[in-house]
Amino acid sequence: MPQGQPLVVPDDGLTTRQRRNQPLLMVHTGDGKGKSTAAFGLALRGWNQGWSIGVFQFVKSAKWRIGEQTVLERLGELHEQTGEGGPVEWHKMGSGWSWSRKPGTETDHAAEAAEGWAEVKRRLAEQTHDLYVLDEFTYLMERGWIDVDDVVTTLTQRPGRQYVAMTGRRAAPELVEIADLVTEMRHVKHPFDRGQKGQRGIEW
Amino acid sequence: MPQGQPLVVPDDGLTTRQRRNQPLLMVHTGDGKGKSTAAFGLALRGWNQGWSIGVFQFVKSAKWRIGEQTVLERLGELHEQTGEGGPVEWHKMGSGWSWSRKPGTETDHAAEAAEGWAEVKRRLAEQTHDLYVLDEFTYLMERGWIDVDDVVTTLTQRPGRQYVAMTGRRAAPELVEIADLVTEMRHVKHPFDRGQKGQRGIEW
Numbered sequence: 001m002p003q004g005q006p007l008v009v010p011d012d013g014l015t016t017r018q019r020r021n022q023p024l025l026m027v028h029t030g031d032g033k034g035k036s037t038a039a040f041g042l043a044l045r046g047w048n049q050g051w052s053i054g055v056f057q058f059v060k061s062a063k064w065r066i067g068e069q070t071v072l073e074r075l076g077e078l079h080e081q082t083g084e085g086g087p088v089e090w091h092k093m094g095s096g097w098s099w100s101r102k103p104g105t106e107t108d109h110a111a112e113a114a115e116g117w118a119e120v121k122r123r124l125a126e127q128t129h130d131l132y133v134l135d136e137f138t139y140l141m142e143r144g145w146i147d148v149d150d151v152v153t154t155l156t157q158r159p160g161r162q163y164v165a166m167t168g169r170r171a172a173p174e175l176v177e178i179a180d181l182v183t184e185m186r187h188v189k190h191p192f193d194r195g196q197k198g199q200r201g202i203e204w
Numbered sequence: 205m206p207q208g209q210p211l212v213v214p215d216d217g218l219t220t221r222q223r224r225n226q227p228l229l230m231v232h233t234g235d236g237k238g239k240s241t242a243a244f245g246l247a248l249r250g251w252n253q254g255w256s257i258g259v260f261q262f263v264k265s266a267k268w269r270i271g272e273q274t275v276l277e278r279l280g281e282l283h284e285q286t287g288e289g290g291p292v293e294w295h296k297m298g299s300g301w302s303w304s305r306k307p308g309t310e311t312d313h314a315a316e317a318a319e320g321w322a323e324v325k326r327r328l329a330e331q332t333h334d335l336y337v338l339d340e341f342t343y344l345m346e347r348g349w350i351d352v353d354d355v356v357t358t359l360t361q362r363p364g365r366q367y368v369a370m371t372g373r374r375a376a377p378e379l380v381e382i383a384d385l386v387t388e389m390r391h392v393k394h395p396f397d398r399g400q401k402g403q404r405g406i407e408w
Contacts (some may be wrong), residue, residue, distance in 0.1 A: 032387040034232060034242035037249075041241035041272065044248060048271035067252035068245065074288070075275065084278070182393040183236040188386035 022180075023161045029138065029171040030184035038183075039133045039165045040068040046163070047075050047085040051130035054123060057092035058116055058136045086130070091116070113145040124158045131163040138168030138175070148172045226384075227365045233342065233375035234388035242387075243337045243369045244272040250367070251279050251289040255334035258327060261296035262320055262340045290334070295320070317349040328362045335367040342372025342379070352376045 026042070028035035043053045055072065069090050076088030091098050093112050099119060117140065123129060141148045152174050155164060166175070176182050230246070232239035247257045259276065273294050280292030295302050297316050303323060321344065327333060345352045356378050359368060370379070380386050 028238060029392075030390065033385065034238055034245075034387045034389065037245035038238035038242040038389075040248070041238075041245035044244070044275050045241075045271035048275050067249035070252050071248050071279070071289070074282075078278075078282075085275070176392065179393060181237065183238045184390040184392050185238065185242075186234065186388040186390050188233075188380065188388050189383060190385055 023158075023163045024180040025155055025178060026163070026165040026181040026183075027138075027171050027175055027179040028165070028167045028183055028185060029169060029176075030186050031169055032185035032187035033190065034185045035167040036135050037068075038185075039135060039167050040072065042163075042165050043068075043072055043088075043131060043133055044075075046131040047072070047079075047088060049086070049130075051086045051163075052128065053086060053088045053131050053133070054120075054129035055088070055090045055133040056116055056120055056135065056137075057090075057094075058113060058134065058140055059092065059094055089129075091119075110143070110145040113140045113143075117146045117151075121154055124154060124162060127160045127162060129162065131165065134164065134166040136168045137166040138171045141172050141175075142168075142170055148174050151175070152178055227362075227367045228384040229359055229382060230367070230369040230385040230387075231342075231375050231379055231383040232369070232371045232387055232389060233373060233380075234390050235373055236389035236391035237394065238389045239371040240339050241272075242389075243339060243371050244276065246367075246369050247272075247276055247292075247335060247337055248279075250335040251276070251283075251292060253290070253334075255290045255367075256332065257290060257292045257335050257337070258324075258333035259292070259294045259337040260320055260324055260339065260341075261294075261298075262317060262338065262344055263296065263298055293333075295323075314347070314349040317344045317347075321350045321355075325358055328358060328366060331364045331366060333366065335369065338368065338370040340372045341370040342375045345376050345379075346372075346374055352378050355379070356382055 026039075028038055040055070043055060046053055053072065053076075055069075069092075072088050073090055075085055076090075079085045079087050093109075093116050097112070097116055097119065100115060120132060120134065124132070140146045141151065156178050158164070171179075171182070230243075232242055244259070247259060250257055257276065257280075259273075273296075276292045277294055279289055280294075283289045283291050297313075297320055301316070301320055301323065304319060324336060324338065328336070344350045345355065360382050362368070375383075375386070
């Protein structure tokens with residue numbers, strides 16, 4: 001939908017161009033599939049615009065590698081080699097954040113999660129990326145590992161033109177409130193329901 | 205979720221392996237964003253597995269080119285050059301299907317849609333691709349341009365191991381019935397609501 005028309009013209013003192021250029025905070029929530037897949041799809045789109053992409057997977061045990069990581073990192077290499085698209089960084093918890101000297105532990109997820117968020121905050125302050133994908137990020141607040149007020153303040157006050165897409169079930173109401181775009185991926189039907197296990201190429 | 209555990213073990217006479225290898229029919233429906241983005245994300249994942257990807261965009265006016273097309277076609281080139289991933293074909297209605305000698309018309313969408321579906325049927329019979337993305341496909345049935353019974357019969361009887369992902373609002377109940385995986389992308393909040401227009405890198 002390249003020519004989406006707004007339903008209302010807001011009285012916010014901004015020109016259409018200024019309004020169009022406001023960076024978005026996007027939330028994919030709900031119990032259905034497609035939350036992360038769609039967020040990585042946005043990364044693909046951003047790469048094509050030459051954006052700097054930073055993916056942060058806040059998953060407990062991310063020792064496995066999903067197809068999107070391989071492809072997006074390959075696209076990042078392509079950028080370095082040919083100048084096409086933009087740079088890509090992909091970081092994940094679980095195996096220990098790549099910038100950290102400490103190996104990941106299976107026990108202290110809270111500390112690892114807090115460390116990941118602290119790094120994202122630093123990068124937002126320094127305007128490191130154009131698009132941040134914070135995958136499975138909602139759980140950190142749900143479990144009390146990071147503070148939702150801190151997240152709200154950081155995201156609403158982030159400088160410049162930085163897009164943020166976050167995924168995870170049960171997004172906090174405070175996040176939905178400050179988000180520009182929220183989609184609930186609702187589970188209607190899944191092969192697991194009838195006893196089919198996850199499939200290569202589909203689940204990972 | 206690489207190690208999804210089934211909730212029930214079905215009494216269908218199949219082994220876990222046989223069941224796991226059943227190709228899926230996936231439907232992304234609902235009024236929210238992310239339906240197509242998640243389907244193209246699946247294409248990314250499939251490419252990484254070396255699958256042959258066929259994308260068919262059934263949109264009225266697809267003269268514009270979305271970022272995913274550029275990137276997935278680039279990945280298809282990479283496959284030809286280096287053997288990485290799989291081959292990619294991207295076809296779209298609106299500007300006239302690429303296999304057709306007839307230019308697209310702005311008037312006869314019904315005929316163009318039917319022609320696109322006929323080609324997808326031929327390819328399914330010949331097992332041309334491993335993953336078919338049928339983007340905005342539900343509208344064709346809604347508008348009566350193609351017959352839902354024909355689609356149901358074709359998809360349920362497709363040979364071999366061919367995955368199909370289709371997108372579009374208001375998927376017919378018959379499609380939901382035969383689908384293996386259905387996600388409803390529910391609109392919660394969108395920048396259009398408050399007068400913000402579509403953005404480069406986000407909407408296309």
